[in-house]
Amino acid sequence: MxxxxxxxxxxxxxxxxxxxxxxxxxxxxxxxxxxxxxxxxxxxxxxxxxxxxxxxxxxxRVPPGLYASGGVPLPTSAVPPAPSPADLELPSDGTLLEAWLLALVRSTPAAQLQVTLARAEKLALERFPPAEILAAMRRVLGGG
Structure with missing residues (x-):
């Protein structure tokens, strides 16, 4: 937890x-x-x-659930859910850019991370301004 x-x-x-x-x-x-x-x-x-x-x-790091509205108890020990295929698709909404990048990072083996991030940046540039992409990457990678 x-x-x-x-x-x-x-x-x-x-x-x-x-x-x-x-x-x-x-x-x-x-x-x-x-x-x-x-x-x-x-x-x-x-x-x-x-x-x-x-x-x-x-x-x-908890499965989808009605924790507040349905009284579903939080899991006491569980494997955190992996990003879904939909989480790995480039969003159309800029507020979801950070989550998309994080999903890519969490689903990529360490040896492939540099290539994955370069591809993600190139793809994101087709839809978002460079400053927005850089800010999201910094948040995801811990650089501010």
């Missing part, structure tokens, strides 16, 4: 994990229009219920 400090480090700026502890929000299997970012609250919420919801289970 992630400590509060680790949860802050692992989650993106649109995640309720930046402000709430594990168990105080639901975890969805992936981003969707049904879980938009709420500028008022500062994190994603399920549009139909208003429940804070993380959309990257692999980042919070």
């Amino acid at each position: 992630l400590s509060p400090e680790e949860l802050l480090d692992e989650t993106c700026v649109a995640c309720p994990g930046q402000r709430l502890p594990l168990g105080a929000f639901d975890v969805a299997p992936r981003p969707s229009p049904a879980i938009p970012f709420s500028p008022v609250l500062g994190y994603r919420v399920a549009a139909d219920t208003g429940v804070p919801t993380c959309v990257h289970a692999f980042r919070v």
Whole structure:
């Protein structure tokens, strides 16, 4: 289970994990229009219920579940979920760029990481400004 400090480090700026502890929000299997970012609250919420919801289970290291809205208990010991194939696809939304890069890093063997990051940067440049890509890469790789 992630400590509060680790949860802050692992989650993106649109995640309720930046402000709430594990168990105080639901975890969805992936981003969707049904879980938009709420500028008022500062994190994603399920549009139909208003429940804070993380959309990257692999980042919070628990399986998708209705932890806040359904009372599902947090797992006590489990293998963190791996990024799904959908997590490895270049997003169209810039707020998901960091999560995409992190999914690529977590699913790439160390010996292939340099090649994977170079390909990711080239692909991302087709859709996002260089400064946005650099900022996301720095956050993912721990350089600021």
